[in-house]
Amino acid sequence: MSSLSGKKLRQLEIYLFFILLLLAVGLSALSGRVQTRDLFDILFKMRLARALVALAAGASLAASGVVLQSIFRNPMADPYLLGTSSGASFLIALIAFTASRMNFFGAGLYPVAGFTGSLLAVLFVYLLARENGRTPLFKLLLTGIAVSFLLGSVTPVLLAFSGRDLYSVFFFLNGTTQGKSLNESILYGSLAVTGLLLLFLYHRSLDFLWLGEERAYNLGFDFERAKTILLFLSSYLTGMAVAFCGVIGFIGLIIPNMFRSRFRESAFRWLLTSSLFGAIFLIGCDFLARNLFFPRELPLNAITALVGAPYFIYLIRKNADRNP
Amino acid sequence: MQRKTIAALLIALMLFAFIAGCTTPKTAEKPAVKESTAVARTELSFKDDLNRQLTLSVPVNSVVSLAPSFTETIFALEAENKLKGVTNFCNYPEEAKQIQKVGDFFNPNVELIVSLKPEVVFSVRGIQENTIATLEKNGIKVVVLDATSLDDAASDIELIGKILGSSQKAIEIANSIREAKTKYIPTGKKVFIEINHQPLMTAGKNSFLSDAIKAAGGINVGDEFGEGYPIVNPEKLVELDVDVYLISNALGVKPEDVASIQGFERLSAVKNQKVFIIPDDDTIQRPGPRIIKGIEMIHELIVR
Numbered sequence: 001m002s003s004l005s006g007k008k009l010r011q012l013e014i015y016l017f018f019i020l021l022l023l024a025v026g027l028s029a030l031s032g033r034v035q036t037r038d039l040f041d042i043l044f045k046m047r048l049a050r051a052l053v054a055l056a057a058g059a060s061l062a063a064s065g066v067v068l069q070s071i072f073r074n075p076m077a078d079p080y081l082l083g084t085s086s087g088a089s090f091l092i093a094l095i096a097f098t099a100s101r102m103n104f105f106g107a108g109l110y111p112v113a114g115f116t117g118s119l120l121a122v123l124f125v126y127l128l129a130r131e132n133g134r135t136p137l138f139k140l141l142l143t144g145i146a147v148s149f150l151l152g153s154v155t156p157v158l159l160a161f162s163g164r165d166l167y168s169v170f171f172f173l174n175g176t177t178q179g180k181s182l183n184e185s186i187l188y189g190s191l192a193v194t195g196l197l198l199l200f201l202y203h204r205s206l207d208f209l210w211l212g213e214e215r216a217y218n219l220g221f222d223f224e225r226a227k228t229i230l231l232f233l234s235s236y237l238t239g240m241a242v243a244f245c246g247v248i249g250f251i252g253l254i255i256p257n258m259f260r261s262r263f264r265e266s267a268f269r270w271l272l273t274s275s276l277f278g279a280i281f282l283i284g285c286d287f288l289a290r291n292l293f294f295p296r297e298l299p300l301n302a303i304t305a306l307v308g309a310p311y312f313i314y315l316i317r318k319n320a321d322r323n324p
Numbered sequence: 325m326q327r328k329t330i331a332a333l334l335i336a337l338m339l340f341a342f343i344a345g346c347t348t349p350k351t352a353e354k355p356a357v358k359e360s361t362a363v364a365r366t367e368l369s370f371k372d373d374l375n376r377q378l379t380l381s382v383p384v385n386s387v388v389s390l391a392p393s394f395t396e397t398i399f400a401l402e403a404e405n406k407l408k409g410v411t412n413f414c415n416y417p418e419e420a421k422q423i424q425k426v427g428d429f430f431n432p433n434v435e436l437i438v439s440l441k442p443e444v445v446f447s448v449r450g451i452q453e454n455t456i457a458t459l460e461k462n463g464i465k466v467v468v469l470d471a472t473s474l475d476d477a478a479s480d481i482e483l484i485g486k487i488l489g490s491s492q493k494a495i496e497i498a499n500s501i502r503e504a505k506t507k508y509i510p511t512g513k514k515v516f517i518e519i520n521h522q523p524l525m526t527a528g529k530n531s532f533l534s535d536a537i538k539a540a541g542g543i544n545v546g547d548e549f550g551e552g553y554p555i556v557n558p559e560k561l562v563e564l565d566v567d568v569y570l571i572s573n574a575l576g577v578k579p580e581d582v583a584s585i586q587g588f589e590r591l592s593a594v595k596n597q598k599v600f601i602i603p604d605d606d607t608i609q610r611p612g613p614r615i616i617k618g619i620e621m622i623h624e625l626i627v628r
Contacts, residue, residue, distance in 0.1 A: 034559045039590075043559055046587035099576060108581070160428055178558060179522040181586045246522070295560035296550045297523065 017276035024283040033294040052185040053177040054286045055279040056192035060237035062278025065252030067234035070209040079238040079252035082144035086151040087121020088114040088242045111243040118239030175248030175300045206267030250304040373470040383489025384443040394446040396612035401490040408440045471611035508541035513567040515542030524556040540622035569593035
C-alpha cells in the first residue's frame with residue numbers, strides 16, 4: 001500500500017465504489033428471504049425496482065448533502081436544512097386537507113405535491129433572505145430554520161382540523177423504497193441522474209464555495225450565481241427523493257462527512273464518492289429493512305440511523321482534532 | 325433602578341406562578357360526585373386494560389369519551405345524556421357532533437376535560453397515556469379500554485353498560501357481537517387489508533381488524549406478518565397470494581394504485597379484480613356496536 005501515492009489510492013477507491021455499487025444492486029435484486037423458484041422473475045423485478053429507487057435516492061441525498069455542506073461550510077448541514085421536508089409535508093397535508101373537504105382522492109397527487117412543496121419552501125426561504133441582490137449565508141441559514149419551524153407548525157394544525165383522514169400523510173412521509181413499479185423506478189432513476197449530472201457540471205463552483213464568500217469574490221468568482229444554481233439543483237434532487245420515497249434521514253448528513261476530510265481538495269471527487277457510497281449505503285439499509293425481521297419490514301429511517309449513527313460518532317471522535 | 329423593577333416583577337411573577345400552581349389542584353380535587361343521588365349507587369370493582377384495579381360507585385352521571393368507539397357505544401346504550409365531552413374524531417351518530425369537543429383523539433385538551441367535571445373518562449391505551457396521567461393527577465377517574473378482539477369489544481361494552489347503569493341494553497349488544505363471530509362460515513378466501521399504502525401496512529395477529537376479517541369468513545393474510553400493525557414485505561405477500569384485497573377508505577388509494585406496485589399484477593385479487601375500497605371503514609376499525617355492520621360489509625366484499 002505504501003507504494004501507492006495518496007492520489008492513486010483515492011482513484012482506486014472510486015473504482016472500487018463503482019464495482020461495489022454494481023454488486024449491491026445485483027445482490028439486492030437477486031436475493032431475499034422468499035425462495036420460491038417459479039416466482040423468480042417476478043421477485044427479481046420487485047427487488048430491482050426497489051434497488052433502483054434506493055440507488056437514486058441514496059445518491060441524490062448524499063450529493064445534496066455535499067452541496068449544502070459546501071455552501072454553508074458546515075458539516076452539520078443536510079439536505080433538509082432549508083425547509084425541503086417541512087415544505088413537502090405542508091403541501092401534501094394541504095392537498096389532503098382540501099381533498100377531504102371536497103371529497104376527492106388526493107393520494108395520487110402526493111408525489112407531485114412533495115416535489116413542489118420542497119422546491120417552493122427553498123424558493124420562499126431564498127427570496128426572504130435576499131437583500132440588494134444577494135443572499136447572505138447566515139441570513140439564508142436562519143431563514144431556512146425559521147421557515148422549517150413555521151411550516152412544521154402549520155402542518156399539525158391542518159391535521160387537527162381534518163379528523164382521522166389525514167394521518168396517512170404522516171406515514172406517507174416516512175421514508176420507504178416500496179410501492180413503485182419498475183417503470184416508475186426507472187423514471188425516477190433517470191430524473192435523479194439528470195440532476196446529478198447537472199450538479200457534476202458545476203463541481204468547479206463547489207470548489208470555490210469552500211473558499212468562502214470573500215475569498216471567492218476576490219478571485220473574481222460569481223459566488224451568488226453559483227450558490228443559487230447549486231442550491232436549486234440540490235433542492236431538485238432532495239425534492240425528487242421526497243416525492244418518490246418520503247423523508248429518508250441521516251444519509252445526507254453522514255455520507256458527505258465520511259469523505260469530506262479525504263476528498264475535500266477536489267469537490268468533484270467528494271461529490272462522486274459521496275453519491276456512489278450514498279447509493280450503496282441506502283441499498284444496504286433497504287436490504288436490511290426487508291430481510292432482518294422477515295416477513296415484517298422495519299422502517300427504513302430506523303435502519304439508516306441505527307447503522308449510521310455509531311459510525312458517525314466514531315468519525316467525529318477520530319476527526320475531532322484534525323478537522324475544523 | 326431598572327434592574328430593581330425587573331427583579332420586583334420577576335418576584336411577583338414567581339409568586340403568581342406559585343399561588344396558581346397551588347390552587348389549581350385544589351379546585352379540581354372536588355369532582356361533582358354529589359350531583360344527583362336519585363339512583364342508589366353500588367360499588368363496582370374491575371381491572372381496566374392498563375391492568376389497574378379500579379373501584380367506581382355506579383351508575384355514574386357524567387362521562388367524557390376520548391375515542392369514537394366509546395361515543396358510539398354510549399349512544400347505542402341510550403346514555404348520551406350523560407356524555408359531557410367527545411373528541412372531534414367522534415363523527416357518529418350525527419348527534420355526537422353536537423356534544424362539547426375536548427380536542428382530537430391524539431391531543432385531548434386536559435383543561436377542558438377537567439372543567440366538564442366528569443366522574444369518569446373513557447380512554448384508549450398508548451397514544452393517550454400522557455393525557456391519562458395528567459387527568460388522574462387532577463383527581464379524575466380514567467377507565468382505559470383497548471379492545472384487540474371481538475370478545476374484548478363485547479365485554480368492554482358490558483362494562484360501559486354497568487358503569488352507566490344500562491346493563492340490560494349492553495348485554496344485548498355484546499351478545500349480538502358474540503353471535504356475529506360465528507354468523508358466517510369460513511370461505512377459505514385469503515383477505516388482505518391495507519391500512520397504509522407506502523410503506524405497505526396491514527392488521528396483523530391479535531388485532532381487532534384481524535378478528536373482524538375472520539368473523540366475516542376470510543383468512544387474514546396479515547397474520548403471517550406478525551402482531552399489531554406490521555409493515556409488510558411485498559415479496560412475501562406475492563408468495564402468499566391474496567384473493568380479496570381491501571383498502572382502507574381514509575387513504576385515498578385507488579385499486580389502480582395497488583395494481584401498479586411491481587409484482588402485484590401477480591396477486592389473484594388484482595387478476596380477478598377483487599381489489600376494493602372499504603366503503604366505510606369506521607365500522608370495522610372501531611370496537612363499538614357498529615362492528616356487526618362492519619363484519620357484514622366485509623363479508624359482502626369477500627363473496628362479491
